[in-house]
Amino acid sequence: MIAKGFMTEKDLAEIHKKLETELGRKGAKIDAIYYCPHHPEKGFINEVPGLKIKCDCRKPGIGLLLKTKEEFNINLRKSYLIGDKTSDILAGKKAGCQTILVKTGYGRRDKLFSVKPDFIVNDLLEAVKLIRKEN
Numbered sequence: 001m002i003a004k005g006f007m008t009e010k011d012l013a014e015i016h017k018k019l020e021t022e023l024g025r026k027g028a029k030i031d032a033i034y035y036c037p038h039h040p041e042k043g044f045i046n047e048v049p050g051l052k053i054k055c056d057c058r059k060p061g062i063g064l065l066l067k068t069k070e071e072f073n074i075n076l077r078k079s080y081l082i083g084d085k086t087s088d089i090l091a092g093k094k095a096g097c098q099t100i101l102v103k104t105g106y107g108r109r110d111k112l113f114s115v116k117p118d119f120i121v122n123d124l125l126e127a128v129k130l131i132r133k134e135n
């Protein structure tokens with residue numbers, strides 16, 4: 001979105017602030033938010049040329065997962081990656097996580113990568129319940 005010029009980093013920061021505020025009101029805390037500002041495809045009217053690169057932080061790259069692992073000392077083999085796209089599931093597999101595909105959002109309809117999630121659930125709440133049952 002940022003590389004394509006659809007929003008600025010400042011716009012995204014505002015969305016993240018709103019997300020943290022709303023979750024905070026419900027008693028949930030986010031330790032960190034990471035995002036990839038890049039995109040490899042060119043040709044968008046307001047695109048940001050410096051961000052039109054192929055990077056390792058855009059899924060299915062695992063750059064952000066490795067960064068998170070280092071900063072929070074996370075065991076990725078004991079972690080779950082929840083996502084709605086095949087690129088999410090592939091990134092999770094590459095990082096050694098258990099993967100959960102949610103049917104909301106893209107619900108794997110993007111079909112970009114041929115990859116099988118460990119679990120398929122209806123939505124994020126069902127994913128949370130599954131993780132709690134497993135552990």
Ligand SMILES: [Zn+2]
Pocket residue numbers: 036037038039055056057058
């Ligand atoms: Zn990136």
